[in-house]
Amino acid sequence: MAQMNMIQALNSAMDAMLQADPSVILMGEDIGYFGGVFRATEGLQRKHGEHRVIDTPIAEGAIIGAAIGMAVGGLRPVAEIQFADYIYPGFDQIVSELARLRYRSAGDFFAPVTIRTPCGGGIRGGQTHSQSPEGIFTHVSGIKVIMPSNPFDAKGLLITAIEDDDPVVFFEPKRLYNGPFDGDPNKAAIPWSTHPKGEVPEGIYRVPFGKADIVRSGSQVTIITYGTMVFVATLAAASLGVDAEIIDLRSLVPLDVDTICSSVKKTGRCVVAHEATRFSGFGAEILAIVQEECFWDLEAPIQRVAGWDTPYPHAFEWEYFPGPARVGAAIKAAMDPA
């Protein structure tokens, strides 16, 4: 086992897959010679060659379109979109081509494409470097949507994604690249070396899709979240002294409905938290499922914490980010509804 931050864990996953499978190639803006703006592919072009770790033009539609063609031709491309905020030029390729290829060809063709993209705020990125568009992709049938919250899961999930024969959009919460972040920007940064999930095996291992992680088991309220908000929710519950069960979904599509529902049926209370905007966000789907499956076990209305329904602001980043205070208020509302 090695100590890795999330960048190193992702790098390790891609390195191991490049090593193990000659059909795996990486492509994206500045990922080769430069090693990626977040250093996720550092050293991989030197190690595996320019024909396998490919620098592309600044053209997301072309990156994804080319990846689809390569995949249909038998390769396993891992495309990096530098920021999730930049993914929209490639959106038509994802929705109209990538997601449907297997359906449209009645299974004759498929596209084992992995699209990696950093998401989320908390890094002074403003509206063009802070978005969490996962809900836009969970709404598209035919693609899997993943968001890890720690180095161990990141590597294991990315390997599962690369090995998957169907397209995966792999969101990386960039505020978690270097350490767990509980939503308090005034605290000193904590490195992953202090966290058990910073222990990452060197070789290939897999974390399965469709299996949520119960980060903390508890009896009083279920907090369903993913990405950066896992740590925010943990802090919020701890500071209230609430015995919360905290579920890190990790895999949004496919979704681990069983873990969600058995937990809510146990606690009778539910809070859903994500960084993305609230209206039509992925949390709405969780609320709907919990309502459908767990209605008669609910002691209180399901609470939802999310980003405000505006673009992510630069000047009021911490007013916008759904930090521990907002999660705490939602937990209180679930525990003692007025």
Next chain:
Amino acid sequence: MSAPGEYVFKMPDLGEGTVEAEIVRWYAKPGDLVAEDQAIVEVMTDKASVEVPAPVSGRVLAITGSAGDKVAVGSALIVFQLLESADQASAAVPRAAPATQAAPAAQAAPAAQAAADAAGAAGAAAEFGTSSAVPAGGSAKRVMTSPANRRRAREAGVSLHTLVGSGPRGRILQSDIAAVIGDPASPEPRSSEPRSSDPQTTEIKVIGLRRLIAERMSEAKRTIPHFAYVEEVDVTELESLRSHLNAQHASAAAPLTYLPLVVLALARTLRAFPQCNVRYDAERGVLVRHLSVHVGIATQTPDGLKVPVVRDAGSRSVWDLAEAIRAVTDRARANKSSREELSGSTITVTSLGKLGGIVSTPVINAPEVAIIGLNKAVERPVVLHGAIAIRRIMNLSSSFDHRFVDGHDAAAMIQRLKAYLEHPASIFIADPTRGEA
């Protein structure tokens, strides 16, 4: 205090001295539209069940108590929302609510029926197995509680409308339900009998008329030192008269039984035994002797024992008496007795007819001091004038309140009654010793 447009209907005083009334059944539930004078609830005082009509037209917002609960006179019974126009009335018809808690079984059927009458939509709700106790729309007061508590209440058969919520804005909390259905973790204070573990048992709540009967029987047996007196009566001639009258009046609504003849003889007897035609006012320590004989007729009804009263039995003809007895007992069996009809008797007659057996020990219908029981009339061999004869014999099994009726008086009274019954013409002949002509 009521909000504008609301009308609070309080439990009315249903008879002199009534302090509380028991809810027998609701014909309406919150959300229902009711028209003025439509029966909305059946309540019981003493032994009379009374259907209370709606005092106004409107929508029921809230009701107090469920079947078996006692509600104090003058306390809020029903809150109505007054309807300003018929248009609003039709718009306010409750829609089928999604699964809500079920009313207790005893209440559910009539409630569902009433709902079906009021609005077809509610009938549809019943089809889907959701006994809709809460309206879906409008401003009717919805019970505030969590889905989990709705499930708990439903599983326990508790109507949430009967609970008072202790949570914010009156919301019903889990602890409010636990207080009613009993928290398995805490001992149940009201039940001393351990619950039967035998799955083949049925639990029947002692409420309503049965509770009243139980209370009054216990009270009578606890406070009254009963003594029983049994005498046999030769009713051969009474039977002969009865057969004759029935043959003469074949067109009568129904043939005579012994009962009106016995009641008439009893009324006649009591003229000489006023100490047996008495109601005891325990509070004042007064025995109230009555000149008129108001005879209670112990009657088996589908709900249990009732004692409707035939007033002033002594002044009636035998046919009039027969008709009066039939009328009051029919109404008692049909649950249509008025409160007056079920109170005020001065002595009670109990007859099981063909089930009468040979001896019984009837319980006095307090505050009376005597009860006369008729046993079965059968032909028996008896010694008559030195020879064995076949005679029709019926026993009278009577109980007396020994505090106020001495054994001598009771025996003399039954002997006088026996004399009337064995010589039935004397029932109808004036007694010159009493100034009758």
